Amino acid sequence: MYTLRYPHDKIGDPFDVLKAGLGKAVPKPMETALRTLYLDYWLGSGAGCRITANKPFRVKYGAALRAAYKKTYEGKPLFGLRAELLAVAGNRCPSCGGARPVQLDHHLPQTPFPEFAIFPLNLVAMCGPCNQRKSATTGKTIASAFVHPYIDQIPAVSFLTATVTRAVGSYTVSFAFSPAAIPDSVLAKRMARQLEKVDFNRALLPEVGELLTELALRLETEVVAPNGGVIDQSLIEEYLRRNADRIELQHRIGFWQAIMSRALAAEASFCSGGYRDLLPRPPA
Numbered sequence: 001m002y003t004l005r006y007p008h009d010k011i012g013d014p015f016d017v018l019k020a021g022l023g024k025a026v027p028k029p030m031e032t033a034l035r036t037l038y039l040d041y042w043l044g045s046g047a048g049c050r051i052t053a054n055k056p057f058r059v060k061y062g063a064a065l066r067a068a069y070k071k072t073y074e075g076k077p078l079f080g081l082r083a084e085l086l087a088v089a090g091n092r093c094p095s096c097g098g099a100r101p102v103q104l105d106h107h108l109p110q111t112p113f114p115e116f117a118i119f120p121l122n123l124v125a126m127c128g129p130c131n132q133r134k135s136a137t138t139g140k141t142i143a144s145a146f147v148h149p150y151i152d153q154i155p156a157v158s159f160l161t162a163t164v165t166r167a168v169g170s171y172t173v174s175f176a177f178s179p180a181a182i183p184d185s186v187l188a189k190r191m192a193r194q195l196e197k198v199d200f201n202r203a204l205l206p207e208v209g210e211l212l213t214e215l216a217l218r219l220e221t222e223v224v225a226p227n228g229g230v231i232d233q234s235l236i237e238e239y240l241r242r243n244a245d246r247i248e249l250q251h252r253i254g255f256w257q258a259i260m261s262r263a264l265a266a267e268a269s270f271c272s273g274g275y276r277d278l279l280p281r282p283p284a
């Protein structure tokens with residue numbers, strides 16, 4: 001889970017976005033009401049429980065705003081907006097940390113909050129499974145609200161711990177959230193709840209498997225082969241720790257791949273040769 005930088009320069013004025021979505025000038029009464037609602041959204045950190053409902057506005061303009069959002073679909077005038085918002089997440093889902101955030105999630109869902117259907121600050125890149133598991137979650141209290149990837153600031157600290165388990169002929173790595181690493185206790189609760197809800201261990205599972213094999217191959221070819229084929233546990237531990245430092249430089253402090261690399265460095269059985277269980281078998 002991590003914070004995204006909202007691409008303000010590329011998105012510009014949300015009312016220009018709205019105009020493009022409506023395909024015409026924004027009606028004055030709609031604009032006036034929306035300015036207040038958008039400000040409420042910002043002041044309430046995008047948490048539904050902090051935003052006052054404006055039922056008459058929803059009834060009057062909700063359908064038009066939801067239709068405007070559909071202009072972000074491929075081949076429609078606002079597809080560029082979708083592309084920009086997906087681009088800021090790169091190849092990482094801000095919710096689970098897994099790969100491929102290919103969908104735009106309405107942070108506040110469209111049905112209860114149609115006023116934010118085409119508000120760019122409410123549109124967040126997310127992977128398909130996270131988006132599905134989040135579903136229409138809005139959170140009745142701030143403690144149960146999903147973290148807002150643009151507004152809530154997740155500190156650059158390691159808030160995950162990894163447990164390495166040796167199974168027969170293989171290894172598995174699972175992660176746990178450490179709330180104590182997050183100074184803001186409400187944010188910590190929200191993160192814990194969300195990570196559980198999106199089942200982030202399950203989301204990361206295929207990538208963990210792939211990374212384990214990749215690391216095993218790299219240890220074999222980059223550490224053990226140059227050492228004359230001799231397994232030197234301390235060289236392997238050092239390699240895995242440096243690998244973790246490099247990952248944090250490339251991604252961010254506390255990125256799960258770095259946590260995993262350090263946990264493997266601390267696993268004596270793995271570093272003393274157990275990693276070879278993970279090497280791809282030559283074809284029989």
Ligand SMILES: [Zn+2]
Binds near residue numbers: 093126129130
């Ligand atoms: Zn995800």
